[in-house]
Amino acid sequence: MPESRLCLSLTGKTLRSNLDCISKYRKKIDMVELRADFLKPSELGSIQRFPGKCDLPVIFTVRLHRDGGYFSGKEKDRRKLLSEAAGSGYSYIDIEEDLVDRELEHHIRKNGARIIRSIHDFSGVPGNLAGRIRNLSHNPADIPKAAVMPQNTLELLRLIEIFQDLETSQKILIGMGELGLLTRVLAPKLGSWLSYCSSPEKEAAPGHLDPDQLIDLYRFKSIDASTQIFGVIGNPIRHSLSPQIHNYGYKVLGINAVYLPLLVEDLESFFRLADILRIKGLSVTLPLKESVISHLAEQDERLGSIGACNTLVRKASGWYGTNTDVDGFLKPLKTMCLNKELTDRPQAGEFGPGPRLKATVIGAGGAARSVVYALNQCGIKPLILNRTTERAESLARRFGCPYSGIDAQGYALIEEYSDLIVQSTSVGMEPQAGGDPLPDYRFKGTELVYDLVYKPHLTRFLQRAQDAGCRIIPGLEMLKSQAEAQFKLFTGREYPIYSVSRYNN
Numbered sequence: 001m002p003e004s005r006l007c008l009s010l011t012g013k014t015l016r017s018n019l020d021c022i023s024k025y026r027k028k029i030d031m032v033e034l035r036a037d038f039l040k041p042s043e044l045g046s047i048q049r050f051p052g053k054c055d056l057p058v059i060f061t062v063r064l065h066r067d068g069g070y071f072s073g074k075e076k077d078r079r080k081l082l083s084e085a086a087g088s089g090y091s092y093i094d095i096e097e098d099l100v101d102r103e104l105e106h107h108i109r110k111n112g113a114r115i116i117r118s119i120h121d122f123s124g125v126p127g128n129l130a131g132r133i134r135n136l137s138h139n140p141a142d143i144p145k146a147a148v149m150p151q152n153t154l155e156l157l158r159l160i161e162i163f164q165d166l167e168t169s170q171k172i173l174i175g176m177g178e179l180g181l182l183t184r185v186l187a188p189k190l191g192s193w194l195s196y197c198s199s200p201e202k203e204a205a206p207g208h209l210d211p212d213q214l215i216d217l218y219r220f221k222s223i224d225a226s227t228q229i230f231g232v233i234g235n236p237i238r239h240s241l242s243p244q245i246h247n248y249g250y251k252v253l254g255i256n257a258v259y260l261p262l263l264v265e266d267l268e269s270f271f272r273l274a275d276i277l278r279i280k281g282l283s284v285t286l287p288l289k290e291s292v293i294s295h296l297a298e299q300d301e302r303l304g305s306i307g308a309c310n311t312l313v314r315k316a317s318g319w320y321g322t323n324t325d326v327d328g329f330l331k332p333l334k335t336m337c338l339n340k341e342l343t344d345r346p347q348a349g350e351f352g353p354g355p356r357l358k359a360t361v362i363g364a365g366g367a368a369r370s371v372v373y374a375l376n377q378c379g380i381k382p383l384i385l386n387r388t389t390e391r392a393e394s395l396a397r398r399f400g401c402p403y404s405g406i407d408a409q410g411y412a413l414i415e416e417y418s419d420l421i422v423q424s425t426s427v428g429m430e431p432q433a434g435g436d437p438l439p440d441y442r443f444k445g446t447e448l449v450y451d452l453v454y455k456p457h458l459t460r461f462l463q464r465a466q467d468a469g470c471r472i473i474p475g476l477e478m479l480k481s482q483a484e485a486q487f488k489l490f491t492g493r494e495y496p497i498y499s500v501s502r503y504n505n
């Protein structure tokens with residue numbers, strides 16, 4: 001058995017469908033949990049035969065509504081089910097903290113099963129959690145378990161501190177919800193006896209990953225005490241493709257590292273957490289690119305001019321901040337020019353001889369700062385259009401560019417600055433795909449249109465541009481090139497370019 005097991009929670013309504021689910025993931029999992037509360041009542045009479053049909057250790061659980069389950073029968077029926085399971089070959093019986101029944105416990109142990117003693121809290125990380133976990137086990141063979149849902153980064157930090165302080169050798173500690181993702185992936189490193197997962201069709205608890213994600217994307221089976229941790233911080237973060245890019249690189253190059261999406265709403269607590277976990281490097285996305293700067297010990301000299309930081313690398317002195325968005329943005333643009341795809345239109349400074357490219361940047365947030373800085377480096381002073389005119393003005397003043405709000409004046413000005421249009425707002429990004437930052441602009445077909453949004457691959461804005469005959473650059477191109485630069489900073493190794501298309505599948 002590995003140090004930390006991967007346990008598939010079975011959420012089917014029938015025992016047959018649960019057996020099918022086991023077959024599907026058999027190679028990836030170490031044990032299963034039969035959640036009797038998900039079963040149709042008519043199936044409960046057959047639970048005794050279930051362990052004999054599985055070639056894996058099985059946990060038996062009957063979860064009540066208040067603990068996040070679906071069992072609505074009488075208390076005596078729940079105890080009866082637990083008691084029946086104990087004599088039927090289940091290896092573990094999960095009993096909640098408040099179910100104190102010495103006779104039942106004795107019966108379970110006498111039948112050779114072990115007790116998992118569990119606490120569930122969906123409202124947060126309770127203040128006295130460490131003490132409650134210590135008091136959970138009534139017998140040295142019992143395994144204490146706490147599944148709690150951190151409501152913010154500070155609570156996640158407290159949960160990780162409890163992980164570190166608990167001397168119990170066998171324990172199951174889980175942070176539920178999106179904030180708790182790292183506890184599920186890092187279970188082997190943090191010392192949790194198991195990590196639960198469930199089928200994507202029906203998750204057993206909030207924040208469950210499925211076995212494919214845990215094994216193929218995060219390489220759960222290779223995580224150990226020496227695995228280096230990297231990640232991307234932001235809010236929201238669920239949509240990020242960066243874990244696919246970075247983890248694929250580690251896999252191909254055989255690097256013992258994992259890269260996680262980390263939801264962060266409080267940087268102060270997060271950096272304390274990052275110190276405890278010794279996180280080595282971080283990508284930074286919206287809305288944190290500006291606010292991380294005050295936490296840096298050292299920074300790339302360009303950061304002062306850009307005012308946005310998308311990369312943090314841990315150094316002896318603290319966090320070193322830099323920005324790979326600038327080069328990441330320019331690379332696909334340069335590639336297009338080098339490929340002579342722009343031969344029929346004016347080219348700018350660095351892109352070749354000829355008159356200056358006239359460009360528009362829509363947006364004035366963190367990404368726009370990098371784009372305007374990059375274009376400025378190429379001798380281009382783009383028109384900056386933004387919903388909030390004051391933000392457009394402030395960015396424009398920094399680089400000496402024209403600016404406007406997205407209004408009649410903005411629409412009139414863009415006609416003059418339309419060789420290249422860069423869309424750098426979050427409009428059109430999932431889950432609000434379909435939004436259009438410039439709905440009244442009619443493409444002529446001569447513009448080169450670059451949208452930084454990478455999910456969906458083709459935004460409504462890019463689709464309109466393409467339909468009008470424009471050349472387009474989807475945001476994934478920039479995402480890839482800025483991530484490859486980060487990969488080099490994080491690992492000291494070149495990203496394995498030959499396999500770059502794989503992570504996009």
Ligand code: NAP
Pocket residue numbers: 285286287289325328362363364365366367368386387388391424425426427429437452453454475476478479480482
């Ligand atoms: P940010 O700092 O939060 O800025 C958001 C920008 O979007 C601001 O200009 C904001 O205008 C504008 N905006 C937001 N909602 C709007 C709405 N409903 N209507 C009009 N404008 C709206 O975010 P960011 O870091 O610049 O990121 C922006 C986008 O670029 C995100 O989708 C991000 O994923 C993408 N990005 C992609 C890459 C890549 O590698 N492809 C790299 C970086 C960023 P106001 O000032 O008026 O609020």
